[in-house]
Amino acid sequence: MSILFKSRQSGAQQSQISKQQKLVMWFTSHVRQAITSFGELLRTPAASFMTIAVLGLSITLPSTLYILVKNLDNISANTQDAAEISLFIREGATRADVDQLIKRLRTWPEIDALQYISPEDALQEFKQQSGFGSAIDALQSNPLPAVLLIYPTEKHGSPAAAKFLLNKLTQEREIELGKVDIEWLERLHAIMAVTNELVTMIAVLLFVSVILIVGNTIRLNIFNKRNEIMVMKLVGATDGFIQRPFLYTGLWYGVLGGIMSWITVALLLWWMSYSIGDILTLYRQEFVLAGLDFATLNTMLLMSVLMGLIGSAISVKRYVDQIEPE
């Protein structure tokens, strides 16, 4: 494409080639530039590794936190006694009334299972667990009410749903009052909400700083190649052509940083799975740390590549134009 000399043909135009061939040429030229940029990384392995490590580690922290939070989510979702509801039966209710109630409740779709504890059983259990055995023997009558333990289905086990179910249950006339045993779960959810926000904040801050770091690395690369850039401009290279290798460098930083974050996250999770397991047995949880699924791995790589590209794009836009041949 010559602006000054209409009849003058150049480069790709010169030989008669089909669109398809042009596409192939375009593709191979990009592949060639990508490979060249990769080669450049290898020429300064230490410096490249540092940039890649910054990318990788910055993704590791939020990813690890994210995976932990997601695991906790899974726990609360899977927990059977997450929301165990205790219903205390009204005093006057007979055994027949209670049987009727149980029969009715069994048809409720929200309820997974229920268990009846008679006043006698309750007293017996209390005696054993409290150690007030003889004192209780001295009681004239059994002060404990009959209790129905309700286990909601998974869908209705979340704190909010369980409370809703409790409300509905206490409408039944045989029931004096009820109580959801979800305090620990509520606390867990609150912690998770905070952690979720923290993860986002940390991620945003880290990502911004990483973009700046990559941008600065690319800026240094650009200044190191100042002469080369000037010469290329003198012989007719467009800004786009000059920028491309630097963008590929950013891309490679991103790809390698992403792969590095996979490895570090996997190591961290493996390391932490033991201590997490210990904590969770306190909650009587059968726990297997769910690790990296495909979607998470993809997201990590994508984020890393994006940061590499954005960082280099910023520098390239800003500094390649500035270098003018003298």
Add this chain to the structure above:
Amino acid sequence: MIKFVDVSKTYPGGQRALSKVNFHVEPGEMVFLTGHSGAGKSTMLKLISLMERPTVGKVFINGHDLSHISRHDVAYIRRDIGMIFQNHQLLMDKSVFDNVALPLIIEGYPRKQIQSRVQAALDRVGLLDKKWNLPATLSGGEQQRVGIARAVVNRPPIILADEPTGNLDPALSWEIIRLFEDFNAAGASVFIATHDLGLIARMQYRTLTLKGGQMINDGLTESWQDRK
């Protein structure tokens, strides 16, 4: 081909490098530009290659007003101009071959054509046997010839040379000028800035003379006129 109309150039800082310069180089002409150091020779070449813009006046190439060329299009203009620099402007970490291939790679030539054209250009300047050398391992004259090969490898219609014989001995200088004559014979307009007056005197080419930024002479060298 190259036309200056009332061109003045004042550098930021107030240094007036050219004032009211007018001339016209015809297509296929070979022209020398001479003048003392600081007369504005390099400035003139920079205005043609769009490394600088005139403060006043207009520069035309092939009838196109360069003031209408946007920043973005400058790269495409330079592909039509083969430039040779006194300080060579080579990529020191690339082989001779890669240096000469650069304009072709930038223009996206297919690999085979790059091979054959670089080969031909290096053959022309007599450096075929050194194509895998790094520029640093070449003599000044050889580096100059690499620069020339690079300037002509995509067969531009215009060739600009700034002190192409700068620090070469007379025999080598003569060889280089012969090269430019070849390119000129092949149809290119050639514009050479030099203060090697001895060299010019031995030839019969149109010579523009600058002094303090003003064009004081535009004509054929006397020896040539004498013969006429």
